[in-house]
Amino acid sequence: MFTKLLHKEFTLELRRKSVISGLVLYLFSTAFICYLTFSLRQNLITPLVWSALFWITILFTAINTIAKSFIGEKRGLTIYEYSIASPVSIILSKIAYNFFLCSLLSLTGFGLFILFLGSPMEDTTLFLLIIVITSFGFAASLTLLSGIAAKANNSNILMAVLSFPIVISILLMAIKVTKNCIDGLDRSVSWDEILTLLAINCLVTATSYLLFPYIWRS
C-alpha cells in the first residue's frame, strides 16, 4: 500500500506541473532578491549572512511545499483514501514524498545560491549531507502539522504559526553545522550535531507515525 500511495503522489504531482514550477520560481525569486539586495554593496555577504539567508529561504520554501500536502487536497479524495488505505501508510508515503521534494528543492536552492551569491563552503560534501538530513526533519515534522492545520480555519497562517517553534530545534542544529562547514572544521567537530539532528528526526517521525491516525479519523 505504501509504495502504491507513493506512486500516486508522484504521478499526481508530475501531472500538476504548475505546482512544482511555482515552487522552483518561488525559490528562484527569493535567491534573486537576495542577490539584488546585496549587490548594492560588494562584500556585504559574510559567510554567516549567507547561511542565514540560505536557511530562511529553505525554511519558507519547505513550509510552502509541505503545507499543501494536506491543505490543498480535495475533500472527495480524502474520503476515498480514508476508505482504502490505512492512515499509517498514508503518512509514511507523504513523508517520503515530501522528503524527496524538499531535498530536491533545497539542493536546487543551494545551486541557485552558488550561482548568485557564490559558495562560502569549505566542506561542501558535509553541507550537502546536512541539507538532506534537514530536509528529512522538515518533511517528517511539517507533514503532520499540515494535517492538523488542514482541519482548522485560516490554515495557511496556522501552518506557519504551528511549525516555527517545532522546526527551530532542527534548524538550530543545521545552522551550527553550516558554520562548521563554512569554517572548514574537521568533521569530527560536527559529529555531535549530526547525531542530534538524526535523533530529532527519529523522534519526530515516530511521533508523526503514532499521532497521525488520530487526526486522520476526524
Place this chain on the structure above:
Amino acid sequence: MRISWWKIVAVTLLVYTILGGFLFEVPRLNIVNETIRSLYFHVPMWFGMVVMFLVSTIYSIKYLRKPSVSHDNFAVSFANTGLLFGLLGIVTGMIWANYTWGSPWHGDPKQNGAAIALLVYFAYFVLRGSVENQEQRARLSAVYNIFAFGAMIPLIFIIPRMTSSMHPGSGGNPGFNMYDLDSKMRMVFYPACVGWILLGTWISTLQIRMKKIDEHIAELEDEKNN
C-alpha cells in the same frame, strides 16, 4: 473552597520560601551578591513549567486513548498554568540578568530555548482558537500538544547542554552540584520547588472546576431554551 491537605502544605511551603528566601543567610559571591535569592523564585518557575506541561501532555495522551471532555479540560488548564509559570520564569530571569549580566536579554541558549517553548504553547492556544468544532478542537490540540512536547525535549534539555551558556552548569551536566548550592540554600530551594509546583496544581484545578461549572451552566441554559 475545598480544603485538602496539599493546599495547606503549598501555602505553608510558600510562606516559608518567602520568609526564608528573604531573611536567611546566603553565601556572598562576587557580582551575584544578594540577587542569589532569586534562585528561590526564578528556578522553581522552570521546574513548575516543565511539570505543568508534562501533566498537560499526559492528559492529552489520555484524551487520545479515551476521549472525554474532562481530559481535555485538564490538558488545557495545565498548559495554561505552565504558560503562566514560563512567563514568570522569563520575567524573573530578565530581572535577575539585568543585575548580574548587565542587561535583561542576552541571547543565552537557555533564554532562547525558553522563549521558543513559550511560542509552542502560544501556538497551541492559537490552534484551539481556530477550530470551531469542540471535539475536533480537543483532538487536534491533543495531537499538537504531544507533538510539541516531543519537539521541546531537545530544545530545553539537550541543545542548551551542548552549547556554552552563562547559566551555571551548562556545556556539560547542569546538575545541581554545579550550582555550588550550599546546604543552607538547599533548605529553602527544595521546599520552594515543591511549593510552587503545588500552587500551580492548585491554580489548574481551580480552572478545571470553573470550566466544569461553565459547561454545566451552558447545559442548563440549553435545557431552558428547549
